[in-house]
Amino acid sequence: MEKELLLEIKDLKTYFYTDDGIVKAVDGINLKLHKNEVLGLVGESGCGKSVASLSILRLVDQPGKNAGGEIIFKGEDLLKKSEEEMRKIRGSEIAMIFQEPMTALNPVYTIGNQVMEAILIHQDVNEEEAKKKTVEMLDLVGIPDPEERFSEYPHEMSGGMRQRAMIAMAMSCNPDLLISDEATTALDVTIQAQILELMKDLQKKIETAILFITHDLALVAEMADTVAVSYMGKIVELSNTKTVFKDPRHPYTYGLLKSIPSLITKETKQPLPAIEGMIPSPYNMPKGCYFHPRCPFATDECRKNMPELKEIEPGHQVRCFHPVENTKGVSKK
């Protein structure tokens, strides 16, 4: 059964026009997200994952600008919408949770007011109904004593509780798409486990599709149905989660998975197979494949030309001239 397509990003480009040159933060990415699906977008700092999510909501600030492509959401191109139309979509059809709940929440309004604001703007309800719905949402995301917490300010809550409030706000209008940008990065591991559990649970209940953006491969393995790996503004590997983790064919994905410390190996205190070098400066990108200066398999071809994102087997796309052949033993918990 083919799931209904919710979001299709076609050749999206977001460039930053700075005094020092053009930074291609998002450099022609293609992504598809189906209804009720979780798409993991993973990469290191500077790979363009956050800019990609802001581009979808058309929230990229100066000097960043869209430089081409389409964002088809429910059959319509978001890039062609007016600011007025976008405002209706943001928060109601597409909602977002950010990394730092303390800066994303307004410190001078109570939690309840902030959640209620979203409901009042986007739904045809009066204040009393909105308040009732707010308390329901706070309860749904597991905030104890929701009626009392309604009138608390963000600084009175812990990080985990604030993130729950953010989720309540994001989910209050039953969005079709939720963008989660490093939503659990600032949280402790036991609190992170709570929040991930909550997101999975709500996703089932509300049938929301999630674009799950993170730098943490382990989180993607837990949350996502499909994974896109990004490096310097380009998708380098895209497939279902199991394939990406069991059979990573791009040398970057492969290297990254091999380099993270394992939780089962007995060979601790041994050197980790690290990826050499570091990410290039966005002002001085290498010719050819962006990964070639760090890639152990690079050839002259890689130094000259940028490989296309190609399907190497059904449903598995890789941007590489020499995909890794033997990926056995890469996934080791």
Place this chain on the structure above:
Amino acid sequence: MKKSILEVKNLKKYFPVVGGVFSKPIAWVKAVDDVSFSIFEGETFSLVGESGSGKTTIGKTILKLIEPTAGQIIAEGIDITNYSASEMRPLRRDMQIIFQDPYGSLNPRLPVGEIIREPLVVHRVGNKKEQEERVVDAMNVVGLRPEYLHRYPHEFSGGQRQRIGIARAIVLNPKFIVADEPVSALDASIQSQVLNLLMDLQQKLSLTYLFVAHNLAVVRHVSDRIGVMYLGKLMEIADTMELFNNPLHPYTQALLSAIPIPDPEIKKERIILEGDIPSPINPPSGCVFRTRCIYAKDICREKIPQLADIGSGHFTACHFVKKGGKTEFTKKS
């Protein structure tokens, strides 16, 4: 017989919370509350725990960068608890620290060569020429090219800055280094490089590390022994493999089960802890973990469990973990 290089006995560090017109202390944050452990020569001893558990405070207190409130710090058999700053100075040659934030911990106005040379100047080691030679040596050891001597911190990436911080820490040939979250600000592909460097230096320079971190996969890879902290107290200490294979304290069990695993095929039974970490200003009576513990009983509220050796160097602070590692857990009704 393993020789302990550092011993901490009943260490306490309370920070005052001031209020009122006269800024008198109105309450105390019990950041570290009655903690005892030893670090053996040549090992990596790690402290893990969530934010606010006191792990960083311990690291800074044993270097006497913060004055302890009570307890003893014994470095190579000498009680340094009440040493003054001038008495500490000769000892500091042997005890160094690497900080978490590679941006905030380097003076932006000094070139790299001067940053690394500073400890030599402070301790009046050698003349200028000898000092410069040692700086170049240290840079070579940590994998920084000596040509970078005259560059400033802002010209370097996060990973390279962390190398600068490490070079500064080893330039005096210390015996003991506190590494406070040394890789948590780094990207995954850079993390493994820096971990490899730290493990390599330990071999080459016979260093002893106190490693403070929250990433359990990283800690598992680099440590010989691990201490698990919660709300200013040690919950459990054991050899790395013993701790991961046989965690006995309910908090350790929950903490380990919350680690996300980069393998989509493994569905782990997860212990989701309820609620948040209580405030260290007003910690729970008895066992500090009892408010979130699924096995808590009356005795946990009434009596503080002591950290006790239950056999072969495995210490646990729980009323229901008996000698030999037998547990008598029953769920709360």
